[in-house]
Amino acid sequence: MECLLGLVGKDFVITVTDTSAIRSITVLKHNEDKTRVLSPHTLISFSGEAGDTINFSEYLQKNIQLYGIRNNIELTPAAAAHFVRRELAEALRSRNAYQANLLLSGYDKKKGPSLYWIDHLAALVQRPFAAHGYCGYYCTSMFDRYYRPNMDLEEAKDLIRKCLQELHHRFIINLPRFSVKVVDKDGIREIEL
Template sequence: MDTLLGIAGEGFVVLAADAQVARSILLYKNNMDKIAHLADNKALACAGPQSDCVSFTEYISKNMALYELNNDVKLTTKAAATFIRGELAKALRKGPFQTQLLMGGVDKREAGKDEASLFWLDYLGTLQKVPYGAHGYGAAFTLSVMDREYVKGLSLDEALGIIDNCIKELHTRFLIAQKNFVIKVVTAEGIKVVRGPPTPDLGAAGASAEAAAVPVQG
């Protein structure tokens, strides 16, 4: 039921993911951040069973940090994507991770022009660099929007506009109501949260519990 969206531009990558955690007919939560920070300039959006997404993204981020400590070298975005692809392929015949991934990163170059990269990966270990991409049921509705509106060298505002149009299309056409989306922008300077996960709604039961926990002043 997940939806991942990604667009690469000049010096930036925009990643978006729905905030739902659901299985079968049950909605467990609607404020999940599915975009993990791998480094200051790399992010990984993950779709699939929650257990696989959490364990795999943590495994990747910790091993990338360990590699940097051991070798005093940061992985480039392409090297990180290749490492992720290798780990997926290695696990495929033993205990496969049911994860679909979009990885975005921006590398600083000596010439002064930052290189933005977006990589599409699936649970089989497929790896492909793409200008834009999507995963999940939402891909059936949004890839045509991206194909129509994407132009090479587009600005950040234009990329965010395409993401908004994709989300509007999902809200109009998709049977499943994915109300909340998390949107992040990756640049060489860091990762900016454009739209974060919503604050949990405690509801009447949660509000009553909070009120009961507050001591009464006599």
């Protein structure tokens, strides 16, 4: 039922998550933040079982921050994505697998913006746009049709609005609120559509 969307623009990555905490057929709350800041230029969005996602995202956040403190360097988004994938793969091979699907958004000062799609089976793919959850059935086709590699922020916001409008129109589940965050050279910030 959860929704994670992301797309890479000219010099930014925009990430959208729903804010509903759902268990079975019950909505528990409407203001759940499904993101964690891993470093000043890296953001992870997550969906899946509540305990697994919170535990795993906090583990990633603290270990990446510890790496930065010990080595006096910020991990690049690519390095952070590979660290996340390795941790998921190791957990998958143990009896403590995490049921968590992730989108890692980041900005590298040398390579620019990047978006990584990571699933609960530790598959990792760098994508220009990505989705997790049922929203992928509707929004992936919208991204295929309207996405362009060098979109500016306003064009990306318009595309996200189209996707959310399609979800509200066609999806049987009501997802009333979404959180939209942008990662760029200036860091991470939340924006309004």
